[in-house]
Amino acid sequence: MARAATTADAFNAVAEPRRRQILDVLVGGERPVNDLVAQLGLAQPLVSKHLRVLREVGLVDVRDEGRQRVYRLNAHPLKPIHDWLQNYERSWAQRFDRLDVVLQELEDQEKGDDGGDE
Amino acid sequence: MARAATTADAFNAVAEPRRRQILDVLVGGERPVNDLVAQLGLAQPLVSKHLRVLREVGLVDVRDEGRQRVYRLNAHPLKPIHDWLQNYERSWAQRFDRLDVVLQELEDQEKGDDGGDE
DNA sequence: CCATTATATGTCCATATCGGAATATATCAA
DNA sequence: TTGATATATTCCGATATGGACATATAATGG
Structure with a gap:
């Protein structure tokens, strides 16, 4: 087997x-292919x-508009990624126990601070 | 060029x-390789x-512990993914304006329902 | 019908994958 | 040293990629 x-x-x-x-452009609204070609500068x-x-993954839908094909974002299939990441969010928010990081942390706190941890 | x-x-x-x-296991704490092998049932x-x-992407760190190598999660490199997704979060939370979906929505509400969307 | 515009598909190539099997490396134990 | 345990690396093959280029399909306007 090769890569999925x-x-x-x-x-x-x-x-x-x-x-x-491509998706980043489509967040701004639906676009025909040529718009994407122009904006991205790709062939x-x-x-x-x-x-x-x-399309095959369901991240975009297409609509025929005369001789153009208008693509529209469908972000739903991204949710699983987001969901998977939830478990890790704390991990990069939280401080690590490596010495240098801990020291940094203490220093920051001593400094008065204006926000707890988010 | 091939796939990245x-x-x-x-x-x-x-x-x-x-x-x-593998990462999902490591969220629970650091593990030596054999633990992962056992838990995942992989070769x-x-x-x-x-x-x-x-390791090459920085998602795990290793520590030598006798004859074992203990792997530890480092979720930091996941943050860019999370950040990228932020733009889309609203897109799957919000209802779409396609007629069928809207109707579905209304129907579901009327029905009382026992399950929202998955 | 023909030409033009908009988009999709096919062919080719270099590259890198995941997995399996075998083997290398390293540490500990007797 | 010899052996056992823990982990990493190498070689292999099948597969599919992304990009360049050429070409097919489809709709529109004369």
């Missing part, structure tokens, strides 16, 4: 930076292929 | 399910290889 298909998962689909860029076939992957 | 290396990113590293499983070399990837 990019279409296997939102995890896999979103691992590709261009694909993330049109590339964009189409990335859109295919996103 | 798994070690390129936390995004890429975490796209692999087993790697996520030892496989686990070692996945751990290498996680």
